[in-house]
Amino acid sequence: MRCLAFVLLVYLSLNVEDAHGKKLFSKGFIGGPNKVFAHLQQEPQVEWFQQILDHSNATKYPKWKQRYYISTEHYKPGGPIFLMIGGEGKETPKWMTSGAWIHYAAKFNALCISLEHRFYGASQPTGNLSTDSLQYLTSEQALADLAYFISVMKVKYDEEGSKKWIAFGGSYPGSLAAWAREKYPELIHGSISSSGPLLAEVxxxxxxxxxxxxxxxxxxxxxxxxxxxxxxxxxxxxxxxxxxxxxxxxxxxxxxxxxxxxxxxxxxxxxxxxxxxxxxxxxxxxxxxxxxxxxxxxxxxxxxxxxxxxxxxxxxxxxxxxxxxxxxxxxxxxxxxxxxxxxxxxxxxxxxxxxxxxxxxxxxxxxxxxxxxxxxxxxxxxxxxxxxxxxxxxxxxxxxxxxxxVGKTNTFYGALNPNTTNVLYVHGSIDPWHALGLISSPNPNTPTIFIEGTAHCANMYEPSKNDIPALTEARQKIQDFIENILKT
Structure with missing residues (x-):
């Protein structure tokens, strides 16, 4: 599938359809949540951000509108900012009211923002999906979107520059969560990377x-x-x-x-x-x-x-x-x-x-x-x-x-040898994507949680009375990790 005190990157893709309306199984999407966390006093607001098309040549092209959602439901002064990063599908406001990250937001008094990924949902930079247009659809450009978005939002919501941004992500955005901390540590204080494949493989x-x-x-x-x-x-x-x-x-x-x-x-x-x-x-x-x-x-x-x-x-x-x-x-x-x-x-x-x-x-x-x-x-x-x-x-x-x-991608991000700190890598044993993820590490700077008996991004969804003990324990460990990095 990124929303915590520093930058919470979450993948929130919905069902994907082809031109005939047939559901396609992408073997990656995490989908929307099942239910809301609690009754909201305020509805999440939809906003639009003036984003750069090509971050390697920021002045050449006109800007485009990138959709994001924001909720102050659980925010209190002094709290962090959680940023949920969208992935390969339409961003949904349901994730602003549901999922484990909302429970963490309530715990840590966080302002919650979710940002839709370029070329998905309503965030269409070029107006079409031609191959020429899609040259601007890369993970590197998406990470630069995050960096530019955060730098502007810091002025709007964090004038003193003291708030920590935490990134949570699941599936492809789980990868983005880790990579965002790696490439922009001055903006992103930490990340929770759920079910994120770090090793690209043909x-x-x-x-x-x-x-x-x-x-x-x-x-x-x-x-x-x-x-x-x-x-x-x-x-x-x-x-x-x-x-x-x-x-x-x-x-x-x-x-x-x-x-x-x-x-x-x-x-x-x-x-x-x-x-x-x-x-x-x-x-x-x-x-x-x-x-x-x-x-x-x-x-x-x-x-x-x-x-x-x-x-x-x-x-x-x-x-x-x-x-x-x-x-x-x-x-x-x-x-x-x-x-x-x-x-x-x-x-x-x-x-x-x-x-x-x-x-x-x-x-x-x-x-x-x-x-x-x-x-x-x-x-x-x-x-x-x-x-x-x-x-x-x-x-x-x-x-x-x-x-x-694929070789270039692995070289650029470090594959299964990431150069990161303040990133927690979470995987489930049932999920096939754990085969490309970091599931154990001797390096204390790259801590991991491997949940026996759970599937893709299970830790991101609403807690349930039917959750196995290992999943409940993992969610608590994630909360403890957040608490610890917020102190640093």
């Missing part, structure tokens, strides 16, 4: 390895059933009768026999079906509105032999997830997806083109499956995702280009 094969481990936390029988189901899916694809069975049981929007020789379509089909498990694992029991199905739910189906063969149970999981997202059929056609992603019209409820550009230009993060003996077969290797970069944006975004830009 071939993120570890993602589905963690998915497998997380399914195994239910039982090894679940893992065996999933592996067998994908093997049986491969067999069905080889025969006309089997292909028709796939069409019916998996509720495909287009008959698979017409795509049987199209490797990109088949890769998309397998990646979509595997995504059913990935989405459930990533948000397992995290007390968020999209955490409606759990590992228990899908594994209950996969080990239930009364439902038929493993591939029939796989189809039942797919049906369950289609119903959950209110989709009538599974749309897997590659060209259709590419056409949608080429749409350069700004829409504050859509973000996949922008985030895909960031992965193609900075991070990679492609969740691959490349070997036949893996849980989800070998149907969506890294070349499948690199092909998307080339087809959506530019032929130059090939494998060599991706390796170069």
């Amino acid at each position: 071939d993120f094969k570890e993602y589905f390895e963690v998915v497998q481990q997380s399914l195994a936390s239910y039982s090894e029988d679940c893992v065996v059933a999933v592996r067998r189901s994908f093997s049986q899916l491969e067999i069905l694809l080889r025969h006309m009768i089997g292909q028709r069975e796939i069409n019916e049981k998996f509720q495909l929007c287009d008959p698979v026999e017409k795509s049987i020789d199209n490797k990109l379509d088949i890769a998309s089909l397998f990646e979509n079906i595997a995504g059913n498990f990935a989405g459930v694992v990533q948000y397992n029991k995290d007390n968020s509105p999209h955490s409606t199905k759990t590992i228990d739910d899908v594994c209950d189906v996969m080990v239930n032999e009364t439902l038929g063969t493993p591939v029939q149970r796989l189809a039942e999981v797919n049906r369950m997830m289609l119903n959950e997202s209110k989709e009538k059929c599974l749309d897997y056609k590659y060209d259709k997806m590419i056409e949608d992603m080429k749409n350069i019209t700004c829409d504050e409820d859509k973000a996949m083109r922008q985030w895909t550009y960031q992965t193609c230009n900075e991070f990679g993060f492609y969740q691959t499956s490349t070997q036949t003996d893996l849980l989800f077969s070998d149907r969506f290797p890294v070349d499948f995702f690199i092909r998307q970069c080339m087809d959506i944006f530019s032929e130059k975004m090939d494998s060599q280009y991706l390796q170069a830009v």
Whole structure:
């Protein structure tokens, strides 16, 4: 997914849709909160900030309007400023009334501000999403946005310059939270980085390895059933009768026999079906509105032999997830997806083109499956995702280009060897993204919390009576960390 005394950077992305309104699973967004913390005396205010387009050439371009929200509900004189940093989706005022950071704000009398990320939501610098415009969509420019925003807000809300800003973030903004403290320590006193991947990686094969481990936390029988189901899916694809069975049981929007020789379509089909498990694992029991199905739910189906063969149970999981997202059929056609992603019209409820550009230009993060003996077969290797970069944006975004830009990102930010102080790195064992994060450190300047049994950004959501003890303990440790750095 950044809002504490110094700079609280939080990722608050909502559901993301494609051009047809279909929900897309990005394997990263943390989503909005489930409920509000308490009755508010004041509604959060929406404001607009005159931001710089290119911080490397601040005078060349006209400024643009960046959206932010502000709440003084819990502020008392002498309190810090919490800044929630938006990520790859529309900023929502719901986060101004909910989430663990609001509890911390009440504890420390903080002024709360959330800043929407450039090119997402209503914060559109150029008016379109052309590849030429998206050259200004980088994490470095986003961090410079934060720095300029804070420097101006200090004049407006902190005339004496004594207030400390704390950054909290979850997911991609969890990375931004850590990097903001690293690059602008004079402005940001400290950060809480939740589920933030610090290591950029083109071939993120570890993602589905963690998915497998997380399914195994239910039982090894679940893992065996999933592996067998994908093997049986491969067999069905080889025969006309089997292909028709796939069409019916998996509720495909287009008959698979017409795509049987199209490797990109088949890769998309397998990646979509595997995504059913990935989405459930990533948000397992995290007390968020999209955490409606759990590992228990899908594994209950996969080990239930009364439902038929493993591939029939796989189809039942797919049906369950289609119903959950209110989709009538599974749309897997590659060209259709590419056409949608080429749409350069700004829409504050859509973000996949922008985030895909960031992965193609900075991070990679492609969740691959490349070997036949893996849980989800070998149907969506890294070349499948690199092909998307080339087809959506530019032929130059090939494998060599991706390796170069990802290497540059790791060099610039330090990857898993950050040069930071006053940053707390928080991850959950169920969350696949912890594989690219800092989960332990011998360096006292880079403290970590690794929560056994929790998923993506679980510590950021509203506390619940159903929270496991390890999560409750982690939230207390975060509060203690904030208290300690506010004293320095």
